[in-house]
Each structure stands twice: as C-alpha cells, then as structure tokens.
Amino acid sequence: METGGFVADSLKMARFSKNHSTKNFIVAGVRFMGESAKILSPEKRVFMPDLDATCSLDLGCNASDFATFHVAHPERVVVVYANTSAAVKAQADWMVTSSCALAIVHQLKSEGKQILWAPDRHLGRYIQEQSGADMLLWNGACIVHDEFKAAELSMFKAAHPNAMVLVHPESPQAVVDLADVVGSTFAMIKAVVEGSATEYIVATDNGILHRMRQLAPHKKFIEAPTAGNSANLQELCPLPLDGYKWPSRHFELPRKCFW
Incomplete structure (x- = not known):
C-alpha cells in the first residue's frame, strides 16, 4: 500500500487527498479539516485520530443557530470560512479560506451582492475593510x-x-x-x-x-505575545498515538453536506 505524509493547511490537505491515488487518509487535525477532505473526496475514507478534536470557530457557529441567522437575511449571499462544520458549509453559497476570501468578496461586491459572513468577526472585518463590501458578520472568534x-x-x-x-x-x-x-x-x-x-x-x-x-x-x-501562556491549538487537537481503533475514527457525511 502506498503511504506518505503531507504537512499543510486545511485546504491544501483536502486538495492533496483529492489528487492522491490513495483511498484511505489519516487527517491529524481538528474535525472540520477531516470533513473538508471528505467533501472533496467523498469516495475515499478519511480517518482522524480524535473525532472530538475541534476548533473554537466551529464550536461557536452551531449549524442550527446559523440556519436561523441565515433565514433571517435571505437577500444576502452566504460566505463561510473553512473553519466551520460540514453542516454549516452546506448552507453556504461560497466557502473560502483566508488566502482566497478577499478576491471572492471583491468579485461578489462587483456583482452588487450583499454578504452574510461567518464565523470569524476579525477576519470578516478585515475583508470588509479591504473590499468595501456590504457584509453582515457572525459574532465568532478564534480563541488563539x-x-x-x-x-x-x-x-x-x-x-x-x-x-x-x-x-x-x-x-x-x-x-x-x-x-x-x-x-x-x-x-x-x-x-x-x-x-x-x-x-x-x-x-x-x-x-x-x-x-x-x-x-x-x-x-x-x-x-508574538498573547494574554495567556502561548498561542497554540494543541489542547483542542490531542493526538494520542497508542491503541487506536481506527475503524471507529472513520466518518461519513450526510448527502446534504455535499454540493
């Protein structure tokens, strides 16, 4: 069986899994990263060391709460950041990363679109400031x-x-x-x-x-200095390497989570 490793951000990992011939992947990260890989490669199996490892942005944007927010503003195009669950992504018109968000929002603004943005208010404010777009921001933030x-x-x-x-x-x-x-x-x-x-x-x-x-x-x-001891996500993404029962760490996504 072909094996190997790859270190990258969530989008690059998802693209790597899509373009690689291997049918089984272990994504060592938080859950939205594994879900993103599965969305791009639904026919492949994605395993995670800890299915409960998560991200504060994901936790702060519950899918049902976001649906209520979304329904209240039907006139707006929904743009969500990659750091969200598959269930939130399924409600979006666009899914972006921090590297492509500005270009996409610029384009939507040129088309006269109003935007509903989630979940990170700091990233949303930065994109809004740089683009001048009409953006309604979900009130979320990355704890790091x-x-x-x-x-x-x-x-x-x-x-x-x-x-x-x-x-x-x-x-x-x-x-x-x-x-x-x-x-x-x-x-x-x-x-x-x-x-x-x-x-x-x-x-x-x-x-x-x-x-x-x-x-x-x-x-x-x-x-850079923080209010705490350090800036890291290790406590949110523990990776115990002993005694894995890998089949229990393989997940499937409901059909509604795919575009």
Whole structure:
C-alpha cells in the first residue's frame, strides 16, 4: 500500500487527498479539516485520530443557530470560512479560506451582492475593510488569534526593530494594524522564505514556527505575545498515538453536506 505524509493547511490537505491515488487518509487535525477532505473526496475514507478534536470557530457557529441567522437575511449571499462544520458549509453559497476570501468578496461586491459572513468577526472585518463590501458578520472568534495583544506586540517591535511582523487576519484589528504582512498560513510562510529580513515576529498558532525553521533555518522567529501562556491549538487537537481503533475514527457525511 502506498503511504506518505503531507504537512499543510486545511485546504491544501483536502486538495492533496483529492489528487492522491490513495483511498484511505489519516487527517491529524481538528474535525472540520477531516470533513473538508471528505467533501472533496467523498469516495475515499478519511480517518482522524480524535473525532472530538475541534476548533473554537466551529464550536461557536452551531449549524442550527446559523440556519436561523441565515433565514433571517435571505437577500444576502452566504460566505463561510473553512473553519466551520460540514453542516454549516452546506448552507453556504461560497466557502473560502483566508488566502482566497478577499478576491471572492471583491468579485461578489462587483456583482452588487450583499454578504452574510461567518464565523470569524476579525477576519470578516478585515475583508470588509479591504473590499468595501456590504457584509453582515457572525459574532465568532478564534480563541488563539483573539489572544494576541497590540500593546505587548508594540513593545516586541521596539525590542526587535529589524524584525518583520507577520499577522493572521483572524487577529484583532489593533494587532493587524501593527503588521508588515497580513495573510494566511501559506502567505506567512511565503513571506519568510522570500523575505530579506533575518528576524520575524509571528502572530498565529505557534505550530507554524516549526515549519518556518525548517524552511529558513538561518532566520530567527519570535512568537508574538498573547494574554495567556502561548498561542497554540494543541489542547483542542490531542493526538494520542497508542491503541487506536481506527475503524471507529472513520466518518461519513450526510448527502446534504455535499454540493
């Protein structure tokens, strides 16, 4: 049996599973990532180490509550972020990632469309600000990115004047305003690989630092300050590697979750 590994964000993992010949995949991440892979490859089997591993954005946008919100605004085009359940995605007209959201919203605005956005209000505000689109935002936030604090980040910048600041648009506006680069996981990694700076202050899940150090070993990476101890999703996505009963971690999605 052909085996292998692949490290990427949720969209790239889903595309990888669709384009790869293997019929069985293990997605080591939170549930919406496995669901996204299954949506693009319904004929394949997607396993997850923990089917209960989830994301605060997903948890904060319950499908039935979102349906009520959606029905109350039938005139709006529904655009949802990838960090949502398959049941929420099934209610959407468009599903976007942080790397393609702005281009899609720009296009919808040019067509005169009003937008209902979910779930991340920070990312939605950033897209709204950049595009000028008429957007009604669901009141959700990522517990990791919501923890970044502008005052402390300003002090970090002062202490490292030559460092480039990389910020994910799920962060609060005051933090985004301090960034040299605002973008998706892929955009931040690209900025590190192609950038001329030797130091980077990184405001996103600190798991990205490992990949950055692999790709740019001679550069220095500094974790941006948070209100807590650190910015990571490990507690939401435990991966116990012993004693798996893999058949119980394989899931199917109802037909209504496919477009």
